[in-house]
Amino acid sequence: xxxxxxxxxxxxxxxxxxxxxxxxxxxxxxxxxxxxxxxxxxxxxxxxxxxxxxxxxxxxxxxxxxxxxxxxxxxxxxxxxxxxxxxxxxxxxxxxxxxxxxxxxxxxxxxxxxxxxxxxxxxxxxxxxxxxxxxxxxxxxxxxxxxxxxxxxxxxxxxxxxxxxxxxxxx
Amino acid sequence: xxxxxxxxxxxxxxxxxxxxxxxxxxxxxxxxxxxxxxxxxxxxxxxxxxxxxxxxxxxxxxxxxxxxxxxxxxxxxxxxxxxxxxxxxxxxxxxxxxxxxxxxxx
Numbered sequence: 001x002x003x004x005x006x007x008x009x010x011x012x013x014x015x016x017x018x019x020x021x022x023x024x025x026x027x028x029x030x031x032x033x034x035x036x037x038x039x040x041x042x043x044x045x046x047x048x049x050x051x052x053x054x055x056x057x058x059x060x061x062x063x064x065x066x067x068x069x070x071x072x073x074x075x076x077x078x079x080x081x082x083x084x085x086x087x088x089x090x091x092x093x094x095x096x097x098x099x100x101x102x103x104x105x106x107x108x109x110x111x112x113x114x115x116x117x118x119x120x121x122x123x124x125x126x127x128x129x130x131x132x133x134x135x136x137x138x139x140x141x142x143x144x145x146x147x148x149x150x151x152x153x154x155x156x157x158x159x160x161x162x163x164x165x166x167x168x169x170x171x
Numbered sequence: 172x173x174x175x176x177x178x179x180x181x182x183x184x185x186x187x188x189x190x191x192x193x194x195x196x197x198x199x200x201x202x203x204x205x206x207x208x209x210x211x212x213x214x215x216x217x218x219x220x221x222x223x224x225x226x227x228x229x230x231x232x233x234x235x236x237x238x239x240x241x242x243x244x245x246x247x248x249x250x251x252x253x254x255x256x257x258x259x260x261x262x263x264x265x266x267x268x269x270x271x272x273x274x275x276x277x
Binding site: 026031058 | 236239242244
């Protein structure tokens with residue numbers, strides 16, 4: 001919380017989940033993939049997962065629907081990248097030890113975005129991913145700020161803010 | 172692991188908590204790298220259940236991404252209706268918080 005930039009995608013994701021899947025268990029930032037046998041032998045399952053988890057891919061969230069793992073990726077900025085990740089995540093679900101206890105479940109995929117476009121829609125259909133349009137006031141503000149970033153008025157205002165910060169000894 | 176009345180997450184060990192109340196704002200802490208006091212934004216919860224046991228403890232975080240996971244549950248104290256199983260893995264800049272949110276049975 002000390003950065004000058006704001007976290008937008010995290011609250012965007014959990015706001016979406018809370019408003020659409022409030023009644024279901026959710027796993028946020030779940031690591032996906034197998035744990036190497038040598039780790040399991042040496043450390044036991046729980047510690048091995050703890051040690052190896054930082055090297056695994058992490059899906060934004062998995063909602064445990066009664067018959068499905070619903071993989072969700074929420075993207076405000078690089079939406080195509082979010083789409084590309086989901087099928088990879090889905091391929092790792094069957095070998096993820098933490099998810100064994102919830103099987104058998106089929107896999108659904110959702111990409112939550114504030115804006116969409118034709119290419120995204122076509123590519124998502126081809127990859128079995130559902131595109132969901134969702135927004136929050138914070139996301140609207142963040143998108144507007146990004147769009148305005150290169151405008152002369154915005155740059156002048158930003159320069160003024162930076163000068164003021166410097167004069168106050170904040171930079 | 173409760174240490175005094177503070178919940179400390181051990182890497183790889185999930186802790187199941189229920190939150191009763193929360194505080195969000197600046198707090199004086201000691202920076203563990205410099206050893207100097209510093210002002211940081213924290214999100215702190217009053218924990219009334221830890222792994223099924225009644226407790227009176229605090230769980231706090233300064234991790235921005237973890238805060239992002241929890242932030243929407245602060246509105247109207249929606250967290251009262253859920254249990255949170257939080258597992259910390261990795262360390263430093265690679266610390267990850269995997270959070271499982273489970274609706275409580277009414």
